[in-house]
Amino acid sequence: MTTQNSPNAKHHLSNIVVYCGSNFGNDPSFYAAAVATGKAIAERGARLIYGGGNVGLMGVVADSVLEHDGEAIGIIPKFLKDKEVAHTKLTELVITDCMAERKLAMIHRGDAFIALPGGIGTYEELFEVLSLLQLKQHAHPIGVLNINGFFDPLLAMLKATTEAGFMPMANVSLLCVADDIDALLAQMQQFEFIDSQKWVKPAWMTDDKIVPSFIDKTD
Numbered sequence: 582m583t584t585q586n587s588p589n590a591k592h593h594l595s596n597i598v599v600y601c602g603s604n605f606g607n608d609p610s611f612y613a614a615a616v617a618t619g620k621a622i623a624e625r626g627a628r629l630i631y632g633g634g635n636v637g638l639m640g641v642v643a644d645s646v647l648e649h650d651g652e653a654i655g656i657i658p659k660f661l662k663d664k665e666v667a668h669t670k671l672t673e674l675v676i677t678d679c680m681a682e683r684k685l686a687m688i689h690r691g692d693a694f695i696a697l698p699g700g701i702g703t704y705e706e707l708f709e710v711l712s713l714l715q716l717k718q719h720a721h722p723i724g725v726l727n728i729n730g731f732f733d734p735l736l737a738m739l740k741a742t743t744e745a746g747f748m749p750m751a752n753v754s755l756l757c758v759a760d761d762i763d764a765l766l767a768q769m770q771q772f773e774f775i776d777s778q779k780w781v782k783p784a785w786m787t788d789d790k791i792v793p794s795f796i797d798k799t800d
Contacts, residue, residue, distance in 0.1 A: 591770050592722050597622050598630040598691035600706040602699030603637040611698045612641060614728045614762065618697060619645025621762045626651075630690045632683070633657030633675070635668040638697055643668050654690065658683045684709060688719070693769055695724040698731045714755050714774070715748075722772035724757040724765045732758070751777035 599622075605612055615638040622629050622642075629646045632639050633655025646653045652672040658679050661667075667674060677683040684706060688694075696707040713719055725732050736758065743750045757772055759765035 592693060592772060594625065594627055594693040594722075594766065594770060596628045596630055596690055596692050598687050598694045598710075599642050599697065600632075600694070600699060600703045601638040601642060601697035602703060603632075603634055603639055604700065605637050605641075606698050608698075608729055608731075610728050611638060611731070614726055615641035615697060616645045618642050618695065618726065618762045619647075619651070620649050621766060622646055623649035623651025625766070628672075629653040630687055631655060632687070632702075633667050633671070634661070635666045638699065640666075640668060642697070643671065647671075656683050656686050656690075688713070692721050693724070694721060695726060695765065695769075696732070697726050698728060704735070711755060715752055717774075717776075720774050722757055722769035723755065724759070724769045726762060726765055727758050727760050729760070746783050749777040751775050 599618060601615060602611075619629065619642045623646045629643060629651060631643060631653065634640060634657065635643070643653045643655065647670060653668075654673045654675065655668050655671045656675040656677060657667050658677045660679075662676060675686060677686060687706075688710060694707075694710045696703055707723070707725070710719070710721075710723055714721070714723060725736075727733065727736075736753075736756075739748075739753050739756075742748055743753060754775055757765060757768040759768055
C-alpha cells in the first residue's frame with residue numbers, strides 16, 4: 582500500500598465511511614448536518630458505508646443518501662441488529678458476529694472516513710482509523726465535521742497530547758476539519774499524508790542518558 586501521495590494527487594472518495602451517533606443529539610444542527618452529509622455523498626456518486634442502524638444520526642445519513650438515489654451499505658453485528666433497529670431499505674446490509682468484525686469490515690470497504698457528532702462508539706471508530714493512518718496501515722483521508730464546535734474539546738486534547746510529548750505535532754494535521762460537509766469533502770480530496778517520526782524524545786533526555794535519574798536503574 583502506498584502511503585505517500587503526490588502533491589497534486591486527489592482522492593476519489595468513492596466509498597465513504599461515516600461514523601456518527603445512534604442518538605440525535607440536543608442541537609438540531611447535528612440533524613441538518615447528517616442530512617447534508619448523506620445528500621453530498623449521493624450527489625458525488627459515492628457510496629455510504631456506515632453502521633447499519635436506522636436510529637439517530639446513523640439513520641438520518643442513510644435515509645438522506647437513499648432519498649438522493651445513492652447507495653448505502655450498512656454493517657452491523659448480530660447483537661445490535663435489533664437494538665439499533667437495523668435499516669431495512671439499504672442497498673446492502675451486512676451482519677457480522679461482533680463489533681470488532683464490524684469495524685474491520687467498514688475500514689476494509691472504505692477509502693475515506695468522516696466523523697459526525699456521536700458518542701463513545703464514534704470516538705472509538707475515529708481514533709482507530711486515525712491510529713492506523715499514523716501507523717501507515719492505510720493512506721485514506723479522515724474528516725471531522727465539526728458542527729457548532731462539537732469536536733473542539735477533542736481537537737484540543739490532541740493538541741495537548743502533542744504538547745505533552747506523546748505524539749508529533751504533524752499527527753494533528755492527519756485530520757481534515759471543517760464545519761461544512763462540502764468544504765470538508767474538498768479538503769479530504771486534497772489530503773496528503775505527512776510522514777513523521779512516531780517516537781518523540783523529550784527535551785530533558787540527553788543522548789547519553791536513556792532513562793531519567795529518578796528511575797532506579799539497578800537490577
